[in-house]
Amino acid sequence: MVVPKITWFSRQTALGPAIAVVLAIVIFSLVAPGFLSVANLLNVSLQTAITGILAVGMTMVILTGGIDLSIGSVVALSGVTAAAVAQSSALGGLIAALAVGLGVGALNGVLVAGFRVAPFVVTLAGLTMARGLAFLLTGGRSIGNLPPSFNLLGQGALFGIPFPVLLMIAIVGAGYFLLSRTVLGRQIYAVGGNSEASWLAGVPVSGVLMAVYILNGLLTGLAGAVLAARLGAGIPNSGQLYELDVIAAVVVGGTSLSGGRGGVLGSLLGALFIGILNNGLNLAGVDPYLQKIVLGAVILGAVMIDGTGQSQNR
Amino acid sequence: MLKLEKIVRRFGNVTVLDGVDLAVEPGEIHALVGENGAGKSTLMKVLCGALSPSGGTIRWQGNPVQFATPRDARTCGIAMIHQELALVPELSVAENICLGEPRPWWQPIHFAHLENTASAVLARLGQSLDPRTPVRTLSLPQQQFVETARALFQEAKLLILDEPTAALGAQQTEQLFAVLRRIQAGGTAIIYISHRLEEIFALCDQITILRNGRRVHSGSVKSLTMGEVVHHMVGKSVSEQCPTPTTNGAEILRVQGLETHSLKTIDFSLRSGEILGIVGLAGSGRSRLLRTLFGANPSTSGTIQLAGKVISPRSPKEAIALGIGLLGEDRKRQGIIPLRTVRENMALGSLDQRRRFGVVHARLEKQGCEDLGKEIRLQSGCQEMAISHLSGGNQQKVLLGRWLLRGCKVLLLDEPTRGVDIEAKSEIYQLICRLATSGTGVIVVSSDLSELTQLCERLLVLRNGKFVAEALPPYNSPALLAQALGVL
Numbered sequence: 001m002v003v004p005k006i007t008w009f010s011r012q013t014a015l016g017p018a019i020a021v022v023l024a025i026v027i028f029s030l031v032a033p034g035f036l037s038v039a040n041l042l043n044v045s046l047q048t049a050i051t052g053i054l055a056v057g058m059t060m061v062i063l064t065g066g067i068d069l070s071i072g073s074v075v076a077l078s079g080v081t082a083a084a085v086a087q088s089s090a091l092g093g094l095i096a097a098l099a100v101g102l103g104v105g106a107l108n109g110v111l112v113a114g115f116r117v118a119p120f121v122v123t124l125a126g127l128t129m130a131r132g133l134a135f136l137l138t139g140g141r142s143i144g145n146l147p148p149s150f151n152l153l154g155q156g157a158l159f160g161i162p163f164p165v166l167l168m169i170a171i172v173g174a175g176y177f178l179l180s181r182t183v184l185g186r187q188i189y190a191v192g193g194n195s196e197a198s199w200l201a202g203v204p205v206s207g208v209l210m211a212v213y214i215l216n217g218l219l220t221g222l223a224g225a226v227l228a229a230r231l232g233a234g235i236p237n238s239g240q241l242y243e244l245d246v247i248a249a250v251v252v253g254g255t256s257l258s259g260g261r262g263g264v265l266g267s268l269l270g271a272l273f274i275g276i277l278n279n280g281l282n283l284a285g286v287d288p289y290l291q292k293i294v295l296g297a298v299i300l301g302a303v304m305i306d307g308t309g310q311s312q313n314r
Numbered sequence: 315m316l317k318l319e320k321i322v323r324r325f326g327n328v329t330v331l332d333g334v335d336l337a338v339e340p341g342e343i344h345a346l347v348g349e350n351g352a353g354k355s356t357l358m359k360v361l362c363g364a365l366s367p368s369g370g371t372i373r374w375q376g377n378p379v380q381f382a383t384p385r386d387a388r389t390c391g392i393a394m395i396h397q398e399l400a401l402v403p404e405l406s407v408a409e410n411i412c413l414g415e416p417r418p419w420w421q422p423i424h425f426a427h428l429e430n431t432a433s434a435v436l437a438r439l440g441q442s443l444d445p446r447t448p449v450r451t452l453s454l455p456q457q458q459f460v461e462t463a464r465a466l467f468q469e470a471k472l473l474i475l476d477e478p479t480a481a482l483g484a485q486q487t488e489q490l491f492a493v494l495r496r497i498q499a500g501g502t503a504i505i506y507i508s509h510r511l512e513e514i515f516a517l518c519d520q521i522t523i524l525r526n527g528r529r530v531h532s533g534s535v536k537s538l539t540m541g542e543v544v545h546h547m548v549g550k551s552v553s554e555q556c557p558t559p560t561t562n563g564a565e566i567l568r569v570q571g572l573e574t575h576s577l578k579t580i581d582f583s584l585r586s587g588e589i590l591g592i593v594g595l596a597g598s599g600r601s602r603l604l605r606t607l608f609g610a611n612p613s614t615s616g617t618i619q620l621a622g623k624v625i626s627p628r629s630p631k632e633a634i635a636l637g638i639g640l641l642g643e644d645r646k647r648q649g650i651i652p653l654r655t656v657r658e659n660m661a662l663g664s665l666d667q668r669r670r671f672g673v674v675h676a677r678l679e680k681q682g683c684e685d686l687g688k689e690i691r692l693q694s695g696c697q698e699m700a701i702s703h704l705s706g707g708n709q710q711k712v713l714l715g716r717w718l719l720r721g722c723k724v725l726l727l728d729e730p731t732r733g734v735d736i737e738a739k740s741e742i743y744q745l746i747c748r749l750a751t752s753g754t755g756v757i758v759v760s761s762d763l764s765e766l767t768q769l770c771e772r773l774l775v776l777r778n779g780k781f782v783a784e785a786l787p788p789y790n791s792p793a794l795l796a797q798a799l800g801v802l
Contacts, residue, residue, distance in 0.1 A: 181673050181674060182672050182673050182674065183666075183669050183674055186658060186662070186665060186674060190654065190658075190662055193652060194652065196647060197642075199610075199629075199630055200630050200642055200648050201662045201663045202630050202631045202662075203662065260652075260653045260654075
């Protein structure tokens with residue numbers, strides 16, 4: 001009997017997405033003029049940065065068998081909060097955004113882990129409530145005129161690499177370390193793989209879920225601040241449908257929606273893949289309406305080809 | 315009417331049914347008895363098409379038949395009523411009874427017709443339920459009648475009932491029996507599975523007794539006494555191999571007056587190094603007892619003392635920290651994390667002993683798991699495999715290893731060898747004995763009586779949430795079973 005071993009790669013489930021990213025780069029280099037330039041690739045990575053940051057938190061949530069639909073709205077809510085506070089203090093703005101994310105994450109966590117409400121329902125409610133709150137706080141208007149020191153978070157660069165991209169890399173690194181090396185990471189996989197067995201093995205299941213939703217909230221808050229800084233304004237209707245982009249990235253990255261299997265490297269590659277596709281199709285002059293159809297089909301295809309997630313779950 | 319000939323069913327290399335014969339005539343109530351694991355459920359699954367036999371023939375009204383799906387068996391007129399009823403709670407009695415009616419999907423439902431049909435069927439059972447009542451508002455026995463009525467409506471010629479009285483009181487049981495006798499009088503055959511021997515003697519005509527996947531006796535109920543039935547179920551009357559009691563260890567666990575909603579004043583103690591067995595039927599509270607000691611279920615009163623200190627674990631995590639381990643009865647649901655490696659599964663119970671600042675100490679973990687893997691004789695090189703690729707026996711060894719790796723004062727084992735091959739079984743026995751020798755107190759719950767008599771130096775018999783007897787070797791297996799069944 002040939003027994004598949006779990007190796008570094010199969011554990012990350014990142015081989016498929018990596019191939020997809022390489023293929024996409026090769027194809028667009030050939031067909032899309034100007035795709036393969038340093039400036040454009042930096043642009044792609046900047047476009048991907050916020051999705052990438054959000055995908056780390058979402059990966060952890062999905063690994064436990066949950067989902068978070070509220071992140072787009074929370075990005076807007078923390079963005080406008082950050083913009084409001086940043087008028088007086090740039091650092092304060094960042095902290096305020098993180099606090100908003102933390103608060104929403106903790107609330108989600110309490111409802112999911114404490115009251116055992118389905119994550120889909122909790123975060124669906126959060127989706128509309130957070131958006132409503134963002135509009136309520138701003139009266140529907142954008143908050144602009146942010147201090148340059150705050151905007152640096154979204155617009156600055158180090159050695160030519162935009163801050164958001166550096167931030168994304170750091171967070172993916174930290175997420176990878178957390179999931180692969182720490183006790184919490186081990187417990188996240190265990191809870192997602194079999195929550196009752198984990199509980200009987202002494203894993204504090206509620207605590208793990210709580211931690212995951214809080215971490216996800218913090219990252220969402222951070223993404224909100226980064227987005228506000230990039231746009232130079234806190235905009236209450238920003239971040240629409242981010243949750244779908246991020247879930248697509250995580251799923252394309254090989255993380256199983258039923259939990260217990262996947263990782264953040266895959267999600268990063270998934271986010272990159274979708275970013276490259278958006279950018280490349282644009283440069284190749286594909287009709288924007290057609291682009292949406294192609295994107296959907298490619299996501300479906302990528303997940304079906306990767307299919308390992310489904311077969312291993314049986 | 316029905317004839318099963320030399321039915322064989324294997325799961326992997328385990329033979330669960332080994333050439334079983336069974337013949338049922340129209341209008342007869344046929345009892346099927348045997349210990350847990352004797353093969354009753356498997357045989358019935360084969361009969362109603364949920365499992366295909368590995369060998370043998372099923373003859374239905376003289377012709378050999380093959381049931382690929384439960385639907386095939388239903389079409390022939392074989393209906394099974396499971397312990398978990400298959401009713402739609404939000405629909406009415408009439409809708410439930412007529413649920414499987416073969417009608418084109420586009421036809422509107424004629425409610426009056428539906429209700430009349432349902433009333434007619436219920437009348438045949440001697441029941442006068444309002445067919446418009448929603449099923450969720452009915453009592454459990456009433457729901458059973460509805461399911462029985464559905465089977466009759468579908469013109470079942472053979473009805474299989476699996477432990478139908480498990481949740482019924484004496485009066486309700488009588489009601490059910492009256493219904494069954496009416497069905498019988500109508501020419502329908504019934505296969506009746508039960509642990510309650512007095513019911514079998516009150517109701518059934520014929521009896522077939524299974525033991526270890528073989529038919530050991532078949533004949534008229536009247537020609538047997540209860541004692542003889544028990545004898546057939548257990549086999550040898552004297553246990554063949556007695557464990558040698560170890561030297562008296564210190565008392566490690568003392569339970570006094572422990573109660574939950576299904577356990578009544580449980581008192582017992584366990585010495586360190588002792589292997590204590592609990593004999594009891596499924597539903598006697600045996601798993602509940604272990605889970606309560608482990609903090610997985612709450613207790614309503616009573617005290618638990620571990621090494622002299624009163625403890626009250628409110629979660630498995632707390633119990634584990636105190637030095638208690640539990641091997642759950644359902645390996646798939648309560649044991650393994652299927653997608654993760656053997657190493658991770660093994661280390662999951664003791665990550666707190668192998669970490670530094672929240673980071674898993676990889677070297678300690680790897681070393682610990684590899685050493686233990688050798689000790690429990692896992693094949694080398696399987697540490698990094700997903701545990702779901704291992705055989706049931708090896709999975710069970712890994713789960714036992716989870717507690718060996720941690721080191722426990724008290725280890726609770728619920729069905730430690732269920733679904734495990736012979737070789738792994740004896741290895742697991744050796745591991746348990748070695749654990750006991752090293753001073754761990756072990757409590758074993760098992761449906762397999764011979765397992766308990768081989769392994770344990772003391773047995774407690776649990777019936778309906780109460781300890782009813784204590785036994786020391788040499789064991790008298792029929793007497794133990796009789797006490798567990800409550801027939802003597």
